[in-house]
Amino acid sequence: MHSIQIKGHALCIISAILIALLIPRQSLSQNKPMNAMSVETLKLQVTALSRNSQTISSDFVQEKMMTMITEKIITRGKFFFKKEKMLRWEYTEPFSYLIIINNDQISVKDENKVNHFNVQSNKIYLEINKIILGSIQGTLLNDEKNFKSIFMENESSFIVLLKPLAPKLKESLTDVVIHFDRRDFTVSQIEMLEPGGDRTRITFSGKKFNQPMADEKFLVH
Amino acid sequence: MKNSWFISIFVLLFAGCVSVKPAKLTRDPSQITRNNVIHQPLQVIPFSSRFLLFKASLDIKKHHLTGLLVIKRMDSLIDAGNPGRGIRPVYRIVFANEIGMTFFDLELTCDSLKVISCFESLNKKALMKIFRTDFLLLTGMDTMTEKRFYTQSPTNNLVVFGKAGKLKSWQTFSPSGDTLIKTSGKSTIADPVIISYLKYEKGFPTRITVENPFISMKLTMRLLNRKP
Numbered sequence: 117m118h119s120i121q122i123k124g125h126a127l128c129i130i131s132a133i134l135i136a137l138l139i140p141r142q143s144l145s146q147n148k149p150m151n152a153m154s155v156e157t158l159k160l161q162v163t164a165l166s167r168n169s170q171t172i173s174s175d176f177v178q179e180k181m182m183t184m185i186t187e188k189i190i191t192r193g194k195f196f197f198k199k200e201k202m203l204r205w206e207y208t209e210p211f212s213y214l215i216i217i218n219n220d221q222i223s224v225k226d227e228n229k230v231n232h233f234n235v236q237s238n239k240i241y242l243e244i245n246k247i248i249l250g251s252i253q254g255t256l257l258n259d260e261k262n263f264k265s266i267f268m269e270n271e272s273s274f275i276v277l278l279k280p281l282a283p284k285l286k287e288s289l290t291d292v293v294i295h296f297d298r299r300d301f302t303v304s305q306i307e308m309l310e311p312g313g314d315r316t317r318i319t320f321s322g323k324k325f326n327q328p329m330a331d332e333k334f335l336v337h
Numbered sequence: 338m339k340n341s342w343f344i345s346i347f348v349l350l351f352a353g354c355v356s357v358k359p360a361k362l363t364r365d366p367s368q369i370t371r372n373n374v375i376h377q378p379l380q381v382i383p384f385s386s387r388f389l390l391f392k393a394s395l396d397i398k399k400h401h402l403t404g405l406l407v408i409k410r411m412d413s414l415i416d417a418g419n420p421g422r423g424i425r426p427v428y429r430i431v432f433a434n435e436i437g438m439t440f441f442d443l444e445l446t447c448d449s450l451k452v453i454s455c456f457e458s459l460n461k462k463a464l465m466k467i468f469r470t471d472f473l474l475l476t477g478m479d480t481m482t483e484k485r486f487y488t489q490s491p492t493n494n495l496v497v498f499g500k501a502g503k504l505k506s507w508q509t510f511s512p513s514g515d516t517l518i519k520t521s522g523k524s525t526i527a528d529p530v531i532i533s534y535l536k537y538e539k540g541f542p543t544r545i546t547v548e549n550p551f552i553s554m555k556l557t558m559r560l561l562n563r564k565p
Binding site: 178180182183184185187189191207210211213215224226227231244287288289308310311312314316318 | 401436
């Protein structure tokens, strides 16, 4: 009986320590709504960054999380952007796959097969193009016609939750969550949530701005 | 009206002509245990793995979709209503594009194919019935009866025929009987399927193609990852 009481006390103390350790962290990591002034500042900073960024390059890790399946599908690659509308989205692991958007032309290279098509003719790429370029250029934050925006923040990020309003887009995406790094207002993570509960998280690292970038990088051979 | 009847009859006649039975077969009951290999039709596709990840492309008529295909064996179900049937495996089959958006997410048992989610343009009853036959054969979920053994000339491949309900299938093995080369089958005139297993590495096909000649569909799969 006595030993049970001691164990009970010890458990209470351990629990109290754990709670004390966990609560402050949890509250710090919780997202809280941004006030109107902070939202305006974020929009201005992202727009200014976009205006001053002629080129951007970055590595990325993409994780697809599926309902009921514990395994994540992890892919890695490189991302290049050059003003105004040139984008190179290149998967390097575990397969080679390249998407190039050069103005309104999309080129896809899949295992040495190259396909070209117009961005307007492919609804999926049209939306993805809008989301990625819109995030980088900051235009998505002001796109009230297509998205309802909710602005939040935590200690490391400004978080913009975009809820698609267009019925077609709603069928494939329920939310797009963009994380902006508090330090430099660059996009650190994009998360896309699907109606079935699947989600895809793209995390950017090693971002470089205004490095020389030849136009040839946005051509597929 | 007259034209639509004509077209229907033409389609039926054409469909009836799609044969998935391998050619040039000679019945040979002695092959049951050729080279001491006892063949287990529809269990050879070595989906003993719990998790398979493929780079895949799906061509249906003029549409070309590419992405990642996951085939995962989930915990099996025990049929409470009919315990005699034993344990029924359950597979989850997910096809998503490279950027991560899900084209379809299906749950397959030997009795049913449940659509968890699917792009509207793919979510057609007829297509799902075809997928069901494709994935049943691919995962080897049905237990075949009435097995018959054949030799194919001139390759000397071993061909095993089996039936499971309406589904008839032929499995073509290498002459030594240890490598599955092809599975073909159909349950109706609309779902003939030919599955080819290519480029074996460590006993597993690293390339698989699934072809449905009736609707001009082809699924090409390249193995990226396999977890036992």
